[in-house]
Amino acid sequence: MQLSLWTYEGPPHVGAMRIATSMRDVHLVLHAPQGDTYADLLFTMIERRDHRPPVTYTTFKERDLGGDTANLVTRALADAAERFKPQVLLAGESCTAELIQDQPGALASGMDLPCPVVPLELPAYSKKENWGAAETFYKMVRGLLTPHAPAPGTQASPMPDTRRPRANVLGPSALGFRCRDDITEIARLLSLIGVDVNLVAPEGASPAELLRIPEADFNICLYPEVAKTTCRWLERTFKQPTVHTVPIGIGAIRDFAREIGELTGLDVSHVVDQTHSRLPWYSRSVDSTYLTGKRVFVFGDATHAIAAARIAVDELGFELVGLGTYSRELARDVRAAAKQYDLDALITDDYLDVERMIEELAPELVLGTQMERHIAKRRGIGCAVISAPFHVQDCPARYSPQVGFEGANVIFDTWVHPLVMGLEEHLLGMFRDDFEFHDDATASHLAAEGETRTDAATTQHAANDAPPWHADAEAELKKIPFFVRGKARRNTEAYARDLALSEITLDTLYEAKAHFSR
Amino acid sequence: MSSTRVSSTPVSGCNNDAVLRERGQHEVFCGLTGIVWLHRKMQDAFFLVVGSRTCAHLIQSAAGVMIFAEPRFATAILDERDLAGMADCNDELDRVVGEVLERRPNISTLFLVSSCPSEVIKLDLENAAERLSGRYAGRVRILNYSGSGIETTFTQGEDNCLKAMVPELPAASADAPPNLIVAGTLADVVEDQFHRLFTGLGIDKVDFLPSRRADDLPAIGANTRVLLAQPFLGATARALIGRGARLLAAPYPFGAEGTTGWLAAAAEAWQVDDALFRQVTEAPRHRAQKALAPMRDALAGLTVSFLPDSQLEVPLARFLHAECGMRPIEVGTPYLDRQILAGEMNVLPEGVRLSEGQHVDRQLDRVHVDRPDLTVCGLGLANPLEAAGLRTKWSIELVFSPVHGYEQAADLAELFVRPLIRNERLAV
Numbered sequence: 005m006q007l008s009l010w011t012y013e014g015p016p017h018v019g020a021m022r023i024a025t026s027m028r029d030v031h032l033v034l035h036a037p038q039g040d041t042y043a044d045l046l047f048t049m050i051e052r053r054d055h056r057p058p059v060t061y062t063t064f065k066e067r068d069l070g071g072d073t074a075n076l077v078t079r080a081l082a083d084a085a086e087r088f089k090p091q092v093l094l095a096g097e098s099c100t101a102e103l104i105q106d107q108p109g110a111l112a113s114g115m116d117l118p119c120p121v122v123p124l125e126l127p128a129y130s131k132k133e134n135w136g137a138a139e140t141f142y143k144m145v146r147g148l149l150t151p152h153a154p155a156p157g158t159q160a161s162p163m164p165d166t167r168r169p170r171a172n173v174l175g176p177s178a179l180g181f182r183c184r185d186d187i188t189e190i191a192r193l194l195s196l197i198g199v200d201v202n203l204v205a206p207e208g209a210s211p212a213e214l215l216r217i218p219e220a221d222f223n224i225c226l227y228p229e230v231a232k233t234t235c236r237w238l239e240r241t242f243k244q245p246t247v248h249t250v251p252i253g254i255g256a257i258r259d260f261a262r263e264i265g266e267l268t269g270l271d272v273s274h275v276v277d278q279t280h281s282r283l284p285w286y287s288r289s290v291d292s293t294y295l296t297g298k299r300v301f302v303f304g305d306a307t308h309a310i311a312a313a314r315i316a317v318d319e320l321g322f323e324l325v326g327l328g329t330y331s332r333e334l335a336r337d338v339r340a341a342a343k344q345y346d347l348d349a350l351i352t353d354d355y356l357d358v359e360r361m362i363e364e365l366a367p368e369l370v371l372g373t374q375m376e377r378h379i380a381k382r383r384g385i386g387c388a389v390i391s392a393p394f395h396v397q398d399c400p401a402r403y404s405p406q407v408g409f410e411g412a413n414v415i416f417d418t419w420v421h422p423l424v425m426g427l428e429e430h431l432l433g434m435f436r437d438d439f440e441f442h443d444d445a446t447a448s449h450l451a452a453e454g455e456t457r458t459d460a461a462t463t464q465h466a467a468n469d470a471p472p473w474h475a476d477a478e479a480e481l482k483k484i485p486f487f488v489r490g491k492a493r494r495n496t497e498a499y500a501r502d503l504a505l506s507e508i509t510l511d512t513l514y515e516a517k518a519h520f521s522r
Numbered sequence: 523m524s525s526t527r528v529s530s531t532p533v534s535g536c537n538n539d540a541v542l543r544e545r546g547q548h549e550v551f552c553g554l555t556g557i558v559w560l561h562r563k564m565q566d567a568f569f570l571v572v573g574s575r576t577c578a579h580l581i582q583s584a585a586g587v588m589i590f591a592e593p594r595f596a597t598a599i600l601d602e603r604d605l606a607g608m609a610d611c612n613d614e615l616d617r618v619v620g621e622v623l624e625r626r627p628n629i630s631t632l633f634l635v636s637s638c639p640s641e642v643i644k645l646d647l648e649n650a651a652e653r654l655s656g657r658y659a660g661r662v663r664i665l666n667y668s669g670s671g672i673e674t675t676f677t678q679g680e681d682n683c684l685k686a687m688v689p690e691l692p693a694a695s696a697d698a699p700p701n702l703i704v705a706g707t708l709a710d711v712v713e714d715q716f717h718r719l720f721t722g723l724g725i726d727k728v729d730f731l732p733s734r735r736a737d738d739l740p741a742i743g744a745n746t747r748v749l750l751a752q753p754f755l756g757a758t759a760r761a762l763i764g765r766g767a768r769l770l771a772a773p774y775p776f777g778a779e780g781t782t783g784w785l786a787a788a789a790e791a792w793q794v795d796d797a798l799f800r801q802v803t804e805a806p807r808h809r810a811q812k813a814l815a816p817m818r819d820a821l822a823g824l825t826v827s828f829l830p831d832s833q834l835e836v837p838l839a840r841f842l843h844a845e846c847g848m849r850p851i852e853v854g855t856p857y858l859d860r861q862i863l864a865g866e867m868n869v870l871p872e873g874v875r876l877s878e879g880q881h882v883d884r885q886l887d888r889v890h891v892d893r894p895d896l897t898v899c900g901l902g903l904a905n906p907l908e909a910a911g912l913r914t915k916w917s918i919e920l921v922f923s924p925v926h927g928y929e930q931a932a933d934l935a936e937l938f939v940r941p942l943i944r945n946e947r948l949a950v
Contacts, residue, residue, distance in 0.1 A: 005572075005598040005599060005600060005601065005604055005609070005611070005614040005615065005617075005618050006598070006599045006601060006618075007596060007597075007598055007599075007618045007621050007622065008575075008578050008596060008597045008598070008599050009593045009596045010578075010582055010593070011575055011578040011579055011582060011597070011599070013575070014575065014576070014579040014583075015574065015575040015576045015579060017576075018576075018579065037552070037638045037670070037671040037672045038548050038550060038552060038671040038672060038675065039550065039551055039552025039553075039554070039555075039580070039638070039670075039671025039675075040552075040576060040671065041547070041548070041549045041550065041551075041902055042551055042552075042555075042580045042583065042584070042902075043579075043583075044549070044902030044903075045583065045584075045900075045901045045902050046583060048901060048902055048903075048904070048905045048906060049901050049905070050583075052905060053905070053906075054905055054906060054908075054909035055906050055909065056902065056903065056906045060547060061547050061548075062547070063546075063547050063548040063671075064672065065671075065672050065673070066641075066670075066672040066673050068672075069642070069672065080547075083883075087883060098576055099574035099575065099576045099638075099639055100574070100576075100638035100639050100642055100671075100672070103605070103639060103642045103643060104642065128574060128575065128576070129574065129600065129601055129602045129605055130601070130602050132575065378590050378591065378593070381590075381591045382591040382592070393582075
């Protein structure tokens with residue numbers, strides 16, 4: 005058993021639902037107990053979709069368990085095929101159904117239904133949502149395209165020079181972070197580079213359209229969490245190369261263009277050498293100088309965490325103090341990214357691990373998921389959401405992509421917003437006892453939005469093995485602005501411990517400051 | 523999965539057996555959802571679900587839009603080792619409970635909440651609760667109830683939670699003066715209003731279950747009378763009766779009439795003088811009727827259908843019909859407890875289609891044929907119905923808004939008026 009206050013991912017069948025809901029003319033029959041229909045709300049409320057997800061649940065109850073639950077499944081399958089007439093029917097089960105082992109996939113395959121069936125195996129007690137989405141997308145693409153695969157040994161046809169190169173954009177899905185606008189933005193970026201979009205999938209595609217995947221010259225793996233398995237299979241089977249760079253952030257956009265340039269022979273210098281975003285200038289303007297060295301902790305899915313780390317360090321001048329992901333499938337990529345910043349990546353799906361790490365590192369800004377907002381509130385730290393899981397406010401009406409040049413603009417605004425603004429920060433450092441502007445007050449540009457801060461860093465007790473604080477030192481500590489105070493406390497305690505001091509005095513505080521020279 | 527034994531033509535009168543019973547996909551919540559409001563009512567309680575990632579995902583999808591510095595619920599997620607028997611589930615549970623209590627030293631009551639997976643693998647949480655109660659005796663009371671989807675629908679989670687508290691109520695002595703227990707979660711402000719009304723009637727020993735602190739439990743005995751504030755508390759009511767209390771038959775306190783009938787049931791049991799009853803209730807009753815008048819103007823003559831959700835459907839349909847002049851077409855309820863709803867069913871108009879259970883696709887077909895002016899339904903269906911040009915009132919809000927009593931009668935009606943007004947206002 006794992007104590008879970010918050011979970012980063014849903015169960016794998018929610019991933020299957022994300023694929024079914026992204027696509028057109030697909031229907032999913034889920035063997036699941038009454039109540040699992042809650043997942044419909046993720047789509048109708050959080051994403052505000054205007055139709056029901058194409059999912060039929062068997063909704064078995066206790067009294068059904070004594071009877072023939074398999075019969076419930078076959079009737080649900082037959083009814084769904086008849087009522088919704090999908091091009092493809094998916095059959096899977098939720099966690100409770102997995103325990104009673106009716107095997108809806110196998111039942112469906114034996115039923116002679118009027119449409120092709122893709123049976124899904126979604127091990128709910130070992131895998132999670134993104135795995136379920138990746139697996140479902142892969143199973144569907146493989147099921148549809150295997151009959152069209154070229155004979156083994158066939159060479160990839162050369163890129164034609166009579167037309168612009170064509171790419172599939174794979175990975176955007178329902179409940180993906182900002183996928184809706186990323187689709188628009190990636191098309192704009194590709195158009196700038198000189199590439200046409202052949203197909204976006206799963207979002208918006210029908211099974212019939214998936215058959216057009218081989219018509220593209222290459223695949224863009226925009227969200228590896230969802231599309232990596234499929235892209236690998238297309239590479240092997242159809243010899244379609246994959247572009248792996250995810251164009252979130254200016255540097256990544258340029259790498260993305262270069263990668264496409266190498267693949268297609270296109271001249272991409274106009275994308276690489278010119279600035280099409282305001283982020284570089286905003287970040288260079290003097291107003292951003294105070295952002296230099298701000299200590300930031302990054303956590304999210306692998307794609308967004310890796311992208312955020314690079315932007316934070318190279319494009320905003322922050323100091324990255326921690327990087328982690330809950331995406332175990334892509335842990336290797338995140339570990340490699342962390343190494344570049346001399347960090348060890350935190351690979352965990354345990355919210356409490358993340359909370360401990362943030363408490364330990366005492367960053368000034370947390371870039372994370374909806375879950376990190378809880379931790380940031382508890383610790384009184386500024387926070388911005390960069391990745392799923394997210395809630396309704398991160399499915400905004402306005403155009404707000406993450407990828408591409410406009411994505412970089414959105415990111416600059418979003419990440420800087422929770423920080424105390426420059427002038428206020430200076431004045432807080434100089435004058436401590438203002439009745440309106442003080443440490444325990446919310447940054448004034450946020451106060452009107454009702455955000456509050458609980459200053460946990462100052463009220464928290466010293467670590468058990470640290471020497472006690474002299475009252476003078478404790479009082480002096482409070483004069484350090486709140487957003488760096490936690491770090492100062494930790495550094496001082498570590499310094500005192502290393503020297504085996506019996507007490508932390510005012511001098512110890514400043515000696516530690518000089519020692520760590522910040 | 524169709525077992526429609528009765529035709530779907532409207533039935534005449536509502537107290538007969540012509541109820542449409544359907545089996546098929548139920549678009550409803552499971553009982554775990556009750557945690558979303560129960561954790562706020564009882565601030566010293568913690569809810570630990572023993573289940574799967576799905577259960578954890580459900581609760582955080584419902585409540586996670588709020589940002590918690592201190593979460594008051596969590597899930598012990600079963601993994602493969604637990605299922606394969608490689609880990610002793612009881613040891614694992616003890617460890618997890620230890621972690622919770624270490625993190626939250628101030629809680630007085632911990633609810634171990636069973637889910638579908640824990641029920642299917644027959645994990646005995648009742649036993650575990652007893653064992654752990656012994657270990658943490660004097661510090662934390664540990665109780666168990668089921669919120670699983672296979673056993674409970676939405677508000678039945680509260681029913682099971684309160685039922686689990688009933689054995690913990692201290693026994694009142696045989697010669698104790700009569701006391702009143704009001705069962706069912708009420709908004710704090712409503713609780714205070716009822717308290718004042720009962721005091722005015724001379725009924726001064728009134729307790730609310732649940733109260734604001736989970737460790738604040740009323741005494742119960744032969745002189746205890748129970749009023750249900752919510753219609754989904756059949757099991758709790760029967761448990762209270764099992765402890766010797768007497769259940770007062772009453773309508774539910776929705777609207778001016780419902781509230782008056784509800785208070786009258788207590789007044790009768792306490793033999794309150796008619797004149798005093800009128801004196802205490804007249805002013806708030808008139809106030810409620812006056813406030814309701816403009817709502818009635820907006821709603822009268824309009825049709826309404828309820829899709830099953832909370833078991834509040836029958837009393838609310840009664841309120842909308844009797845006090846707001848609406849015409850119910852179909853009143854769907856997940857479960858029809860005739861004993862608990864007898865008084866309400868009588869008041870529904872002839873011709874209303876009463877349905878129990880659900881086959882959601884067929885029920886939606888009926889909604890599209892009926893085209894009611896307002897459809898009361900869950901959030902999984904509301905936006906899709908709006909997009910199809912129907913006005914909806916999402917039903918969950920009725921469980922977490924102050925809607926009981928005189929002072930809220932107009933607020934309750936307003937919840938149904940608002941989507942209609944909005945539709946008129948919007949020019950886009």
